[in-house]
Amino acid sequence: MRYGDIQTYSPYADTNGFPPKSFGFEKSIDGTIGPVGTSISSSICIICTRCRYDDIRSNCFACGIGAGKTRLSTMEQVGMPDFYQHDMITTIHDLRSAKLDNLESMLRESTRNHDIGLVLPVTASDMRAEPFDVIVRELAQADYIASIVVSLGVAPDQSDYDETCAKIAPLGDRAKVLWTDGPEVQGLYNELIESGIDVSVPGKGRSVWTAFGYLLDDPDIETFVLHDCDIVDYDRQLLTRLCLPMVHPGLDFEFCKAYYARVTDRMHGRVVRLLVAPLLRALMQCFPENQFVRFLGNFRYPLSGEFSLTRNLARTNRVASDWGLEVGTLADVYRNTSHKRVCQVDLARLYEHKHQTLAVDQPSSGLIKMALDILTTIYRTLASQGIVFGESTFVTLRASFLRIAQDCIRQYAADARVNSLKYDRHSEEMAIEAFAQCVTQAGEIFAADPSGNPSIPNWTRVRAAFPDFTSRLRETVK
Numbered sequence: 237m238r239y240g241d242i243q244t245y246s247p248y249a250d251t252n253g254f255p256p257k258s259f260g261f262e263k264s265i266d267g268t269i270g271p272v273g274t275s276i277s278s279s280i281c282i283i284c285t286r287c288r289y290d291d292i293r294s295n296c297f298a299c300g301i302g303a304g305k306t307r308l309s310t311m312e313q314v315g316m317p318d319f320y321q322h323d324m325i326t327t328i329h330d331l332r333s334a335k336l337d338n339l340e341s342m343l344r345e346s347t348r349n350h351d352i353g354l355v356l357p358v359t360a361s362d363m364r365a366e367p368f369d370v371i372v373r374e375l376a377q378a379d380y381i382a383s384i385v386v387s388l389g390v391a392p393d394q395s396d397y398d399e400t401c402a403k404i405a406p407l408g409d410r411a412k413v414l415w416t417d418g419p420e421v422q423g424l425y426n427e428l429i430e431s432g433i434d435v436s437v438p439g440k441g442r443s444v445w446t447a448f449g450y451l452l453d454d455p456d457i458e459t460f461v462l463h464d465c466d467i468v469d470y471d472r473q474l475l476t477r478l479c480l481p482m483v484h485p486g487l488d489f490e491f492c493k494a495y496y497a498r499v500t501d502r503m504h505g506r507v508v509r510l511l512v513a514p515l516l517r518a519l520m521q522c523f524p525e526n527q528f529v530r531f532l533g534n535f536r537y538p539l540s541g542e543f544s545l546t547r548n549l550a551r552t553n554r555v556a557s558d559w560g561l562e563v564g565t566l567a568d569v570y571r572n573t574s575h576k577r578v579c580q581v582d583l584a585r586l587y588e589h590k591h592q593t594l595a596v597d598q599p600s601s602g603l604i605k606m607a608l609d610i611l612t613t614i615y616r617t618l619a620s621q622g623i624v625f626g627e628s629t630f631v632t633l634r635a636s637f638l639r640i641a642q643d644c645i646r647q648y649a650a651d652a653r654v655n656s657l658k659y660d661r662h663s664e665e666m667a668i669e670a671f672a673q674c675v676t677q678a679g680e681i682f683a684a685d686p687s688g689n690p691s692i693p694n695w696t697r698v699r700a701a702f703p704d705f706t707s708r709l710r711e712t713v714k
């Protein structure tokens with residue numbers, strides 16, 4: 237079965253037209269049985285992860301109206317769960333809604349001889365927002381994480397650093413703030429820049445790369461995990477699911493990427509749904525033999541910012557400094573390991589985060605900038621594999637993209653209708669028009685500069701030139 241050929245109706249809207257997350261029925265507390273997702277009377281209620289798990293919420297902070305309704309865990313649902321596997325990578329589903337206690341005890345057992353380092357890229361404004369406090373509270377109980385690096389960027393003032401240190405104090409000595417805008421770390425960056433290693437572009441990519449360097453200096457850390465800090469309604473189950481595939485002694489994965497449904501009372505994930513999913517199908521039409529495009533097509537949420545990887549990959553992967561970070565990471569994973577060692581995991585939650593604007597007249601910000609960075613990263617990766625792009629390639633790709641994206645809209649509209657989600661078809665049509673323009677515009681950017689703004693070199697290269705760099709970085713952070 238090729239995805240995209242079928243229409244799916246899912247209680248948790250699936251972004252790429254993949255098979256639904258689960259089929260079956262559930263029961264509301266008054267005994268009424270209905271399709272999964274309908275026993276909770278309001279669609280907004282689904283943003284509260286906890287409402288998914290057999291508890292009765294009288295005061296759901298996300299929606300406040302979950303009272304009197306209960307949802308049976310997936311295991312108790314009547315019907316067949318989604319256990320669909322793609323052809324290249326492994327998918328770890330949320331089949332039985334495993335309880336946090338079980339996951340944590342498995343993780344504690346698995347990490348007896350296996351240290352995990354967690355990277356939290358955060359800006360000063362996200363550090364001051366409510367989700368960060370929740371994240372710290374949850375992590376205080378995550379004793380299976382050996383080291384936590386809060387990589388603080390867009391934080392020019394000493395007070396930003398001081399406040400972050402104060403906020404993470406409950407995490408104890410295992411947590412450190414890596415202040416990327418601070419004078420000491422800037423001094424280290426300058427040293428690299430002067431010797432021709434370009435780390436001049438600030439952003440999430442550089443923050444993540446620097447945190448990897450810090451963790452690499454600790455020889456005990458075997459698994460590196462990363463998640464964003466703007467996740468609304470965070471709980472540490474997300475973290476356990478991201479770590480387990482990497483650390484469980486019975487498994488042999490080297491890279492694990494998260495997926496989830498970005499849904500509240502409507503579908504979000506506009507770039508994934510309206511750009512990346514149709515683009516990958518269009519690329520498959522243009523380059524049916526290309527394995528990398530097929531590999532990307534296996535990911536249910538290729539832009540998720542949450543992933544875990546081995547020490548070896550953290551050392552050998554390059555890191556893009558722009559919005560190409562997620563797709564660029566997948567490109568390096570594809571190059572540096574076997575697809576058999578790659579998995580994606582359902583974080584067993586609906587995921588809400590802060591949203592950026594989609595303003596067509598602002599190509600240097602918001603979702604248009606994100607789209608351009610993603611497209612140029614994909615084009616450059618394909619070119620590096622020997623794919624030849626002519627001007628007409630981008631014209632054809634755009635035409636193909638537009639037609640497929642229109643089909644996607646029809647699918648999302650149907651999915652939204654059956655799930656009682658709001659769906660603004662007009663703004664979705666406007667978005668794909670804007671993204672279609674990006675397809676050719678990114679082609680021009682690529683043609684003008686085929687290798688482009690290079691990614692930050694990998695740590696193997698940096699440590700070859702400066703063997704003591706990571707230990708000096710570590711000292712600086714301490």
Ligand SMILES: O=C(O)[C@H](O)COP(=O)(O)O
Nearest residue numbers: 504505506507508591592
């Ligand atoms: O994941 C995405 O597609 C982008 O981050 C945009 O997400 P949003 O539509 O939920 O803001």
